[in-house]
Amino acid sequence: MSKAKLDTVFQTVEEAGEKAFVPYIMAGDGGLENLNGRIRFLAESGATAIELGIPFSDPVADGPTIQAAGIRALEAGTTVQAVLDEVAKEKDNRSVPLVIMTYLNPIFAYGVEAFASACETAGISGLILPDLPLEEEGLVVKSLKKHDIALIRLVALTSTPERIRALAERSEGFLYAVTVAGTTGERASFVDQIGTHLQALKAISKAPVLAGFGVSTPEHVKELSQYCDGVVVGSRIVDALYRGDKQQVADLIASRKY
């Protein structure tokens, strides 16, 4: 599944007058043998696309819930190769695009070109690399382009206007609007200016704008979605799956339609 697959699903959601919902899960948490089952469950529950984390020992952008999931996954022996091999098995009957989220280190260890090529083979549509600064994108863009994988950029609340403009112009797949200052993890509320911030991003972004970090209730989903194209939810979903509460995950995803 190529980059274009992401454009198609977001367009479908928009044409239906709905908002996108992208759940994040940590590959290997709960056993790699259950990964494809979880992906299927999220797709059947109405996910627009799925963000799949590859665990890394020093996840600087992650809060406690995702850090813990990463440790569980690493302890279970999860590797880059094993994750890609596993998702490749169902690439032809997967209806929802997959986006990989990981850090630079595992990719450099694997080799950038080899990684991009393996992602293409596994049917991956996009990549999120939170520790890749705009100035260093040259390290990966050529390989990602060659293998038709979108580089999904993150905009911080604290990004300068010039930086925001540069990120919005280059955006592909979707533009990830980080809604809090800090790491991933559930939050009770958002800053007052969040609506204006998201609307301003949406006005200049080439790709759809999705809000993520701290989104953890159906109310948050509705609140933030009104200002942009949808949301990304990680910690709440990782925690619910860990506790075996699939219903909570399904209810959260269902809240994108209103």
Ligand SMILES: O=P(O)(O)OC[C@@H](O)[C@@H](O)c1c[nH]c2ccccc12
């Ligand atoms: O967990 P939260 O607060 O719902 O945030 C989303 C997030 O988990 C997911 O998109 C993600 C997990 N790790 C990341 C690192 C950087 C950017 C994004 C992520």
